[in-house]
Every structure is written in C-alpha cells, then in structure tokens.
Amino acid sequence: MIDYHKLTPEQEEEMIRSEFNALLRDYAATAHKQKVEIITKAFEFANKAHKGARRRSGEPYIMHPIAVARIVVNEIGLGSTSICSALLHDVVEDTDYTCEDIEELFGPKIASIVNGLTKISGGIFGDKASAQAENFRKLILTIPEDVRVILIKMADRLHNMRTLGSMPPAKQLKITGETQYIYAPLAQRLGFFLIKTELENLSFKFEQPAIYDELEKKLMQASPMLEDSFQIFIRPIQKLLDSYGYQYEILKRIKSPYSIFKKMQTKHIPFEEVYDLLAVRIILKPKPTEDEKANCWVAYSAITSIYKPHPDRTRDWITTPKTNGYEALHVTVMGPGGNWIEVQIRSERMNEIAERGIAAHWKYKTGEHSESDLDEWFKSVKDMLDTSDFCNAIEFMDTFKLNLYSTEIYVFTPKGDIRKLPAKSTALDFAFYLHTDIGLHCIGAKVDHKLVPLSHELQSGDQVEILTSKNQHPQLDWIDITTTAKAKAILRSYLRKEINANIKNGQVMVEEALAKLHKAPTAETLQVLLDHFKYNNANDMYMALSKGTINLDDIGQLYAPQQTNKWMRIWKLQFGKSKKEESSSGTAPQQIDKKKVIHITDADIGSGYRIADCCQPIPGDPVLGFIDESGQVIVHKRDCPVAQKLQSSYGNRILSADWETKKVLSFLTTISISGIDQTGLLKQIVTVISDDYSISIKNINFETKDGVFEGTLSIYVYSTEDINNLCNNLLKIKALKTVKRIN
Ligand code: MN
Numbered sequence: 001m002i003d004y005h006k007l008t009p010e011q012e013e014e015m016i017r018s019e020f021n022a023l024l025r026d027y028a029a030t031a032h033k034q035k036v037e038i039i040t041k042a043f044e045f046a047n048k049a050h051k052g053a054r055r056r057s058g059e060p061y062i063m064h065p066i067a068v069a070r071i072v073v074n075e076i077g078l079g080s081t082s083i084c085s086a087l088l089h090d091v092v093e094d095t096d097y098t099c100e101d102i103e104e105l106f107g108p109k110i111a112s113i114v115n116g117l118t119k120i121s122g123g124i125f126g127d128k129a130s131a132q133a134e135n136f137r138k139l140i141l142t143i144p145e146d147v148r149v150i151l152i153k154m155a156d157r158l159h160n161m162r163t164l165g166s167m168p169p170a171k172q173l174k175i176t177g178e179t180q181y182i183y184a185p186l187a188q189r190l191g192f193f194l195i196k197t198e199l200e201n202l203s204f205k206f207e208q209p210a211i212y213d214e215l216e217k218k219l220m221q222a223s224p225m226l227e228d229s230f231q232i233f234i235r236p237i238q239k240l241l242d243s244y245g246y247q248y249e250i251l252k253r254i255k256s257p258y259s260i261f262k263k264m265q266t267k268h269i270p271f272e273e274v275y276d277l278l279a280v281r282i283i284l285k286p287k288p289t290e291d292e293k294a295n296c297w298v299a300y301s302a303i304t305s306i307y308k309p310h311p312d313r314t315r316d317w318i319t320t321p322k323t324n325g326y327e328a329l330h331v332t333v334m335g336p337g338g339n340w341i342e343v344q345i346r347s348e349r350m351n352e353i354a355e356r357g358i359a360a361h362w363k364y365k366t367g368e369h370s371e372s373d374l375d376e377w378f379k380s381v382k383d384m385l386d387t388s389d390f391c392n393a394i395e396f397m398d399t400f401k402l403n404l405y406s407t408e409i410y411v412f413t414p415k416g417d418i419r420k421l422p423a424k425s426t427a428l429d430f431a432f433y434l435h436t437d438i439g440l441h442c443i444g445a446k447v448d449h450k451l452v453p454l455s456h457e458l459q460s461g462d463q464v465e466i467l468t469s470k471n472q473h474p475q476l477d478w479i480d481i482t483t484t485a486k487a488k489a490i491l492r493s494y495l496r497k498e499i500n501a502n503i504k505n506g507q508v509m510v511e512e513a514l515a516k517l518h519k520a521p522t523a524e525t526l527q528v529l530l531d532h533f534k535y536n537n538a539n540d541m542y543m544a545l546s547k548g549t550i551n552l553d554d555i556g557q558l559y560a561p562q563q564t565n566k567w568m569r570i571w572k573l574q575f576g577k578s579k580k581e582e583s584s585s586g587t588a589p590q591q592i593d594k595k596k597v598i599h600i601t602d603a604d605i606g607s608g609y610r611i612a613d614c615c616q617p618i619p620g621d622p623v624l625g626f627i628d629e630s631g632q633v634i635v636h637k638r639d640c641p642v643a644q645k646l647q648s649s650y651g652n653r654i655l656s657a658d659w660e661t662k663k664v665l666s667f668l669t670t671i672s673i674s675g676i677d678q679t680g681l682l683k684q685i686v687t688v689i690s691d692d693y694s695i696s697i698k699n700i701n702f703e704t705k706d707g708v709f710e711g712t713l714s715i716y717v718y719s720t721e722d723i724n725n726l727c728n729n730l731l732k733i734k735a736l737k738t739v740k741r742i743n
Contacts, residue, residue, distance in 0.1 A: 004058035012060055016047065019066050026073045027083065035080040038106070042084040045105065049095040057166040064159060065089060071155040075195060082148050085113040089152060092118045116149035117156075150186070157183050158195055161202040168595045169656030173624055176203040177647025177654070193326075194355050197256055204258040207638045208622045215257040218271050226254060226278050233335050234280065240302045246295070247285035253344075254278060265639070268742065279342040283351045292347035293318050296329045299345050307333035310340060318350075320410065326354055409460040421458065424483045428454040431466045432487035439487060440494065441468040455481040476502065476547070499543065506542025513552040517559055522629035523650075528558050531614050531642065558613075594652075598625055600635060600659035602718070609633045615640035616743065618667040620720025625655035635659070666716040668698060669723060670743050675736040677709040685736075688729050689715065694722050712742070 007015070020043050024036060046065055053061035069086035072078050084106060091097050092114055099118070103111035161179060164172055180203045187196035205212045230252045241248055255263075255277050263274050282303075284295050296318055303309075313332035321327045329345040346354060409423050411430065421433060427447070431454075432439030445452055446465040458464060476498055479491050492499065510529065511521050519525050526538055533550050535541040544550045600609055602619055609625075615637040617623050625633040626646050635657065636643035647654050675681070682702065689697055695715050702711035717723055720741075727739045 004054070004060070016060060016062055016066070019063060023066055023070050023073065023083070026070055027080075030073060030077070030079070032079040039080055039083050039087070042087040042106065042110075046087045046091055049091045049097055053094065055163070055166070057163065061090075061094070064163075067159045068152070068155045071158055072152060075158075076151050076155060076192070078148065078151065081109055081113070082152060084110050085117065085148065086152050086155060088114050089117045089156060113148055113152070117152060154183060154187060154192070154195065158199065161199060164202065164206055169597050170594050170654060172206050173647055173654050173656055174651030176206050177644060177651060179203045180644060181648035192355075197259075201256045201258040204261060208261075210622065211261060212257050215260055215271065219254065219257065219260075219277075222277065223254075226252070229335065229337050229339075230278060230280065232337075233341060236306045237282070237303055240306065241282075241299065244298065244302070246287075246299070248299075249283045249285075251281040251283065252278065253281055268740065270740075275339045276342060279344065281344045281346070281351075284345070284347050286347060286349070292349065296345045296347060296350075300329055300331060303331065303333060303343055303345075307335065307341075309333050313340075313342075328354060409458060411458050411460070412463040414463065414465045422484055425458050426454065426481055426483060427452060427456045427458065427464065427466070428478060429482050429484040429487045430458060430464055431468075432482065432490055433484065434466060436490055438466055438468055439490065440474055441470060441472045443467050443469045443472045454478070476543075479543075499539075502546040503539050503542045506545035507538075509545050509552060510542065513555060517556060519559055520629075524628035524630070524632075524634065525559070527642065528613065529555065532558055594655060597656045597658060598633070600625070600633075600657055601662045602659070602665040603662045605635075605665055609635060612636040612640065612642065614642045616667070618669060618720060619659050619661040619718060620723075623657050623659060625657040626650070627653040627655065633657075661719040661721075663694070663718050666694075666696070666718050668714060669717055669741060671713045671715065671723070671727065671730075671739060672711070672742045673713065673730065673736055673739045674708065674710045675733075675738070677704045677707050678735050681709070681733070681735055684733050685713075685730065688733065689713070689726065692722070692726060692729070694718055695726060 004012075023043075024039070027036070027039065028034065043066070047062050050061040050065070055061055055064055065087045068089065069083045072082050072086045076082075088102060088106070088110065092099055092102065099111050099115045102114050157179060160175065164175060167175065179199050184196050184199045184203070187193075187199060234250050238250065255274070260271065260274055260277070263269070263276075264271065267273075282299055284292070284299060286292055287295065310332040313330070315328075315330035317326055317328050317330070327346070327350040330342060331345070332340050332342045335341040409421050409425065411419055411421060413419060419430075419433070421430060425433075427445035428439065428442055430445070431442040442454060444454060444467045445456065446467065447456060447458070447462045449463075449465075474491055474494055476495060479488060479495070479499075482488050482491060507521075510526075514521050514525060530536070530538065530541060532555070533541055533544070535544070541550070545552065600623075605611060608631075610632055611617065612626075612634050617635055617637040617640075622638040623635050624638055624643060624647075625635055626643065628634055633655065636646070673685070682700075686697075686700075689695055695717050698714040698716060700711065700713050702709060704710075715726070717726070723741050727741070730736055730739045
C-alpha cells in the first residue's frame with residue numbers, strides 16, 4: 001500500500017506519468033490505428049482539470065480516469081475515441097469545464113460521449129424511491145446515440161468496484177446492490193463474461209466478507225489437487241490433438257467464490273460437495289485450409305473418444321450462437337477421478353468474442369455498420385422505450401431485467417424463415433414480434449398446423465402461423481399472457497385507460513383493507529403484501545386484486561405483532577422489558593449515523609428494529625438494515641432477494657449492520673438431518689439437543705425408509721453459533737451423515 005500523503009508533488013506527478021505510459025503501452029499492443037497525440041492531449045487536459053482533487057483512498061483523482069481508460073483498452077478492446085472519453089469522463093461532472101470546452105478541444109464525437117457519461121451519473125440520488133432506476137433508464141436512453149457510453153460506464157463501474165474497499169460500509173452496500181441488479185446482468189447480456197464474473201464476485205466479497213474469505217481459503221487448499229487432476233485429465237487429449245497436427249491451448253478454469261457460493265446455496269451442499277470446481281477450455285488456432293467449426297467438432301470427437309460424455313450436457317453454440325454472440329461447443333465428460341468435468345471448445349476467434357463481447361465483433365466483422373445481433377438488441381430496447389409509457393421507473397427496470405436474463409428459443413414462420421424469441425414466449429408474443437398490428441388483431445395461432453390459443457407457450461422448432469381478424473381488439477388479460485417486454489409495453493400503452501382504472505380500484509381495496517388493520521399504506525406494509533402474493537411491483541398486484549384473481553381476506557395475520565410471531569419468542573429470562581416494548585414499539589431508534597456500521601442486539605428487536613419476515617435472519621447471519629417510512633430499521637439477510645432489490649432501489653436508506661445476541665430473544669430455525677437408521681438413534685439425538693441449555697425443541701419429524709432415515713428438527717436458538725455447535729455435536733453421532741440448517 002502506498003501512503004499517498006507522504007509523496008512529494010514531484011513523486012506524485014511521476015506516479016501519474018508512469019500510469020499514463022502504461023496506458024500508452026497497452027494501446028500500442030492493440031491493432032488500432034495509433035492516435036497517440038489526441039490521447040496525450042486528453043490526458044494532459046484531464047490531469048490539469050483534476051489537479052489537487054483526491055479519491056477517498058488519498059490517491060490523486062486522475063489515477064481513476066487513467067485506470068478506466070486502461071480497462072477500456074485491455075478488457076473491452078476499444079480505441080482512441082473511447083480512451084479519450086474515458087480519460088475525460090469525470091471532467092464535466094467534477095470540475096468547472098463544460099461540454100462546450102470539450103467539444104472545442106476534442107470535437108463533437110468525444111464531447112457527446114462525455115456528455116452522455118455525465119448525464120447518467122449526474123442525477124440526484126434524492127429520497128425518491130426510483131432514483132437509481134430512473135438513472136438507469138437515462139443510461140439506456142443514451143445507447144442509441146453511442147454504444148460506447150454504456151461500455152465506458154461499465155469500465156467506470158468495474159474500477160469503482162475494484163477500489164470499493166476505501167468506501168464507507170453503507171455506500172459499499174448501495175454500490176454492490178446496483179452492481180448486482182444492473183451492471184452484472186448488463187455485462188452478461190453484452191457478452192462480457194469476464195467482467196460479469198468479476199463484478200459479481202466483487203459484490204459478493206463486500207457483502208459477505210467472512211464467507212468469501214472462507215471460500216477463498218478453501219480454494220487455495222484445494223488448488224494443488226485441482227492442478228493434479230487437470231494435468232492427468234488433459235494428457236491423453238493433448239496426445240491425440242498433437243497426432244492430428246492441431247495447434248491449441250488448454251486452459252484450466254477454476255470456479256469463482258461467488259459461483260461456488262451460489263451452487264452451495266441452490267443445491268444445499270457444503271463446499272466439499274461442489275464437484276465442478278474445475279472446468280477445461282481448449283482454444284484451437286485456425287488451420288488456414290480448414291473450417292474452424294469443423295475443427296471444433298474434431299476436437300469434440302477426440303475428447304469423447306477418451307472420456308464418456310454426459311448424455312444431456314452437450315451444448316452446441318456453434319451451429320446457433322447465443323444472442324449475445326457467444327459461440328462454443330460445451331461437453332461434460334466423466335474424468336479419470338470419477339467426477340464430471342466440463343470442457344469448452346472454441347476457436348481463437350470464438351474465444352475472443354466470448355471474453356470481450358461486442359468489441360471483438362467489431363474486430364472480426366468487416367464493414368462498420370454490420371447488423372449484428374447486438375445492434376438488433378439495442379434496437380429492441382429502444383423500441384420498448386419509445387412505445388412504453390411506464391408509470392414508474394421500477395416497472396421499467398423489471399421489464400428490462402426480464403429481457404436481460406431470458407434465453408432464447410427458435411421458431412419458424414410458415415415460409416420456413418427462422419426467428420429468435422425469448423424463452424417462454426407465447427403465440428401472442430410472436431404476433432407482436434412480427435408487427436404491432438398483427439398483435440393487436442390476433443385471434444389465435446396454428447403451431448405445426450394445429451390450432452392453439454393466444455396463450456400457447458412456444459417451443460424451439462415450432463412452425464407458427466398467426467391468425468388475425470379485423471374485429472379483434474386487445475383485452476386486459478392479454479398482458480398476463482404475454483411474456484416479452486415489447487408486447488407488454490405495446491399493450492400497456494394501448495390499454496392505459498383501463499389499466500389505470502383497475503390499478504386505482506385495487507389501490508383503494510388495499511388502502512381500505514389496511515385501514516381496517518390500522519395500518520398506513522407505506523412501502524414497508526406494501527412490501528409485505530407483495531411478498532405474500534409474490535408480485536414484483538404494486539401495480540400488477542392492484543390489477544390482480546381488481547380482477548379478483550387474488551383477495552385480501554386473510555391479510556390480518558401478515559401484520560401480526562412481532563412478539564407473537566411463529567418464529568421468534570422472548571426468552572423467559574428477560575427482565576422488565578415489556579414496558580419498554582409497549583411504549584417504544586414502532587418508533588425509530590435514536591439518531592442513526594448512516595456512515596457507520598450499526599450494531600444490533602436481539603434486545604433491540606421490537607424497539608426501533610424489526611426482523612424481516614421474508615428471510616428471517618438470526619444473530620450471526622450477515623445482515624443489513626433498511627430504514628422504512630416510519631424510521632424503523634428492518635433487518636434483512638444480506639443474500640435476501642428482497643434486500644437486494646431494496647439496495648438497488650432505495651440505496652440511501654440502507655445501513656451496514658452487524659449484531660450480537662444478548663440472549664433475550666430466541667429464534668425458530670430448522671435443521672435437516674439424515675443418516676443410517678439404528679435403534680436408539682432418536683434418543684441419542686434428543687439427548688444431544690437437550691444437553692445444550694441454550695436450545696429448546698419445538699418439534700421433530702422423522703421418516704425411515706429402507707434403513708435410511710431423514711428428518712427435520714425445529715428448534716429455538718439465540719444465534720448461528722448455537723446452530724453450528726449443535727450441528728457439530730450431532731455429527732459426533734456416528735450414524736448421522738448430514739446435519740445442516742435449511743432456512
Ligand atoms: Mn468515474
């Protein structure tokens with residue numbers, strides 16, 4: 001670590017120059033036409049403009065734009081216009097210079113990119129709920145002007161994530177929330193796989209540092225073993241490829257801590273049971289006389305002649321590339337150690353595209369304005385923005401996200417043309433995809449010559465003919481039977497009046513129902529309903545209420561007071577606390593300093609702090625706080641999906657938090673166990689639990705089948721430490737094979 005305060009101005013200038021020279025060296029190594037002069041001019045200008053300004057870490061501010069420019073060259077693959085724009089990206093926002101100054105010095109192109117970058121980061125992150133979302137919409141709106149705006153913004157975010165350590169904790173959480181909700185999916189959609197992985201991994205590192213460190217440690221320990229199995233695995237492959245006279249590179253890919261964590265979560269398995277830590281990538285150098293696709297298939301058959309392939313896990317992205325441009329052949333084979341190993345086969349060109357996304361497309365496609373898939377995608381986003389009149393930006397974000405994550409299907413027109421659609425598209429979506437008028441007058445469709453309703457979900461390979469009638473007009477429930485953002489947006493604007501009436505009606509229903517329970521319709525009370533009915537946004541829920549698809553009959557129990565909550569109880573040992581609870585329940589805790597990590601104890605719950613119903617954290621879990629309308633702090637688990645959404649939409653109301661147990665409250669938690677059945681086992685288990693004075697049993701459930709037994713224990717504990725101790729003690733019983741917490 002450099003102590004920036006100890007540097008003399010001369011040393012500092014030298015450090016800046018040497019970083020800039022590194023940028024020039026990076027640039028010289030590319031195939032771009034060398035325009036060093038204008039880059040140097042942009043640097044000198046930015047350096048002068050930011051003179052004296054510092055980043056939070058203490059380093060001179062200009063180091064940030066230089067770093068962003070280096071990412072733009074090295075990791076995104078852009079040229080001089082983008083490099084200059086990256087160097088200048090914070091000048092208009094942070095100094096007295098204007099866009100006119102930039103235009104005069106560097107021309108209209110660079111000025112308009114810098115202007116785009118300034119506009120999207122200059123928004124005021126006020127108390128408005130949708131501030132970030134609104135900002136993101138601005139980001140997308142600038143795309144049609146120049147794609148480079150969004151690419152440089154992505155580089156800017158990547159560097160800010162790499163240097164996030166020097167930010168205060170609450171700010172960190174706000175930034176990681178946005179990164180996970182917006183930037184990582186965006187990078188994925190644009191095909192920047194390396195950047196996407198790094199963004200997710202860094203977010204994870206700052207949100208759950210303890211778990212991250214532990215996984216990293218375990219990866220380090222496993223590393224020699226992985227290296228051995230890699231070498232053993234590739235040896236026969238190398239031999240065979242060599243005998244074909246192929247030129248190639250074989251790389252070892254180790255799963256990132258974040259994707260390991262995700263796998264452990266979704267499959268409920270410990271680190272030791274994540275078997276696909278290792279993947280192998282083979283990159284083939286082109287043979288001038290042969291087709292690169294054919295080469296990939298030859299490599300494929302070489303590998304599968306040595307190792308047995310998994311029947312369901314061959315992916316051919318060569319014949320039909322993904323929409324983001326990704327091309328490769330994936331096959332999963334049984335390795336010599338008895339584990340499945342994924343092998344990715346790519347040509348050099350395909351590899352470049354996989355790692356550097358659209359920038360590589362530019363490199364390999366001749367003619368600047370070729371209609372690539374990506375241009376089409378940008379166009380569809382722009383169409384969506386044009387046709388939509390979204391009532392709020394959050395709704396827009398959700399619709400947009402829908403598009404970011406969906407994978408695609410391929411269907412045929414009656415004439416046999418192939419069309420790409422998002423997975424889960426219905427016949428009606430396809431009608432809107434063909435033309436707005438066809439969608440608006442669609443009465444049904446024929447799939448492979450059989451008549452199907454509008455709501456029919458299309459499958460890859462279907463041949464689809466749309467039937468229309470002049471007398472047909474869109475109905476409200478059409479919105480529910482479309483899944484693509486485009487169709488939904490057209491329908492929403494066409495049916496706006498009816499929708500508004502229905503929304504209003506549903507809103508009144510909610511307000512009346514809440515009033516009966518003496519509750520106000522705040523963001524927090526609404527979130528409870530949204531979680532309960534599983535809706536992403538309030539308007540969809542209002543619509544469903546108005547249409548009668550859902551009703552508010554039983555919502556009383558959702559708002560039952562904490563103390564009687566099923567999963568938490570006040571320990572008998574508590575002394576004289578009930579008075580405090582009565583007087584202060586529902587009020588705000590005194591003076592919160594948002595810049596600091598807040599310390600919560602279980603004794604605080606009920607007085608200014610509440611536990612989120614959605615994820616039910618217990619002391620010891622990594623948590624964060626969210627300040628609701630009434631000033632109460634709601635405590636969520638950091639990996640709770642609701643919390644993640646709040647982080648990106650209400651970033652300035654998020655608090656970094658940790659907590660300790662004062663053993664006042666105990667929390668209901670469930671442990672699942674399994675093992676070999678034998679006499680006296682249940683008694684052994686109960687003995688272990690009741691020997692532990694800090695745990696009490698609520699109920700036990702067991703089932704034995706063919707000598708194997710499985711069961712769950714519901715117990716009250718004070719903290720995760722209690723659970724860990726209990727699990728360790730239970731595992732001392734030989735017959736038990738697995739013991740783990742499941743909520
Ligand atoms: Mn910046």
